[in-house]
Amino acid sequence: MEAAKKAGGPVMVTFSRGGGQFLAGKAADNTDDAACIAGTVAGALHVRQVAKLYGVPVILHTDHCQKSWLPWFDGLIEASEEYFEKNGEPLFSSHMLDLSEESLEDNIAICKKYLERMAKINLLLEMELGVTGGEEDGVDNTDVDSSRLYTQPEEVWQVYETLSAVPNGNFTVAAAFGNVHGVYAPGNVSLKPVILHNTQKFIKEKLGCDSDKPVSFVFHGGSGSSLEDIRYAIEAGVVKMNIDTDTQWAFWDGMNDYQKKNKDYLQAQIGNPEGPEKPNKKYYDPRMSLRSGEEKMADRLVKCMEDLKCIDRL
Ligand SMILES: [Zn+2]
Structure with a gap:
């Protein structure tokens, strides 16, 4: 959203099932239906709240859902149905259903059933x-x-x-x-x-x-x-x-840069080139390295927006 504001927007925020579970405070291994639903819904509500600060159009989407993950899909649609009753619009904008492993007939029939709902x-x-x-x-x-x-x-x-x-x-x-x-x-x-x-x-x-x-x-x-x-x-x-992989890399690259740049301040809680008793707390605060990742990722996203010609249009 920060990148979208800088470039002129819009932006799409996508949650994967594993990402939803991770947001619930668990490993991103896709095994816990309830955590996947709770984390994804919480992520969507967070985006809705924070989006007001950026003032750009945001599309809320979820990524691949295969057949064995349908309880997650059902949970997300239910959350949108409840949200719709109160607010007149769904919580999410769109969902992806990936039944490409099934027969073409099953893929189309299940998609049709869900699209009707x-x-x-x-x-x-x-x-x-x-x-x-x-x-x-x-x-x-x-x-x-x-x-x-x-x-x-x-x-x-x-x-x-x-x-x-x-x-x-x-x-x-x-x-x-x-x-x-x-x-x-x-x-x-x-x-x-x-x-x-x-x-x-x-x-x-x-x-x-x-x-x-x-x-x-x-x-x-x-x-x-x-x-x-x-x-x-x-x-x-x-x-x-x-564009998951390129943005993931940009995020990591930003954190890696931070680590390299501040290496001498990140080896112990106390003691750095400025003195053996100098505290390093403000360097190892996780927000510092994560923010460096965010900045790099936002820069990469602006380039994506230019490549995709989506600046200032929906
Ligand atoms: Zn994909």
Whole structure:
């Protein structure tokens, strides 16, 4: 939100399931449904409260939810339903449901069921087709068959046909076009955003519509992508890009810088180059190193906003 205010906004804040559990004061290992729900809801309420200080549009989203994590998903929708009753809007803006491990039929049917419920309180559904490679938040797709890394236009059409029939339903499609979670050595990933472009063309023909971009796509695993690929993906109808790994790295880099810069003040509670009895409390205060991480991450986010051309627009 600090980065968004600096650049002109808007910004999307996304909680993962493991992140929610971590916010509840537990390890980020995705094992405790109740903690995952409590932490994610608490995070959303925190963002809503603090967002008032920044005055930029904030979209509250949650990341990948696979089938075995549906109790978390249900808990979040319930929280939005309760919030909606009191405030006339949902607690969250949108949720991602990643049933790409299920059959296409099951994926679409379960998404439809949830979208019907979510549409009533103006929650957007992001669904996934195909597989994002790599590893993230405890889900390992590093060994997946490479053909599954590329979504077929026919699959997107089936999703589009079913979900666009839901009254007031808003949805986006996280399609696989060779994207992966994480940053790997150059040449390891073959991004083909032309798949998105071809899919738009296919669906435009099916619909016989005027729009060149009937589908709103989501780009998972945006970290490490070239500006050229990012811009091409936007032209092909990408409305959202996830950039976890690059922002995580920026945060760590900022903390690492802090440690290096203040190394001589961080070896003991007392004693530094200024004298053997000088206290170091203000250096090892966790807020100091965490703040350094925040500043680096905010700088990286401003660059993301420029790359994505999302400054001063929704
Ligand atoms: Zn993802």
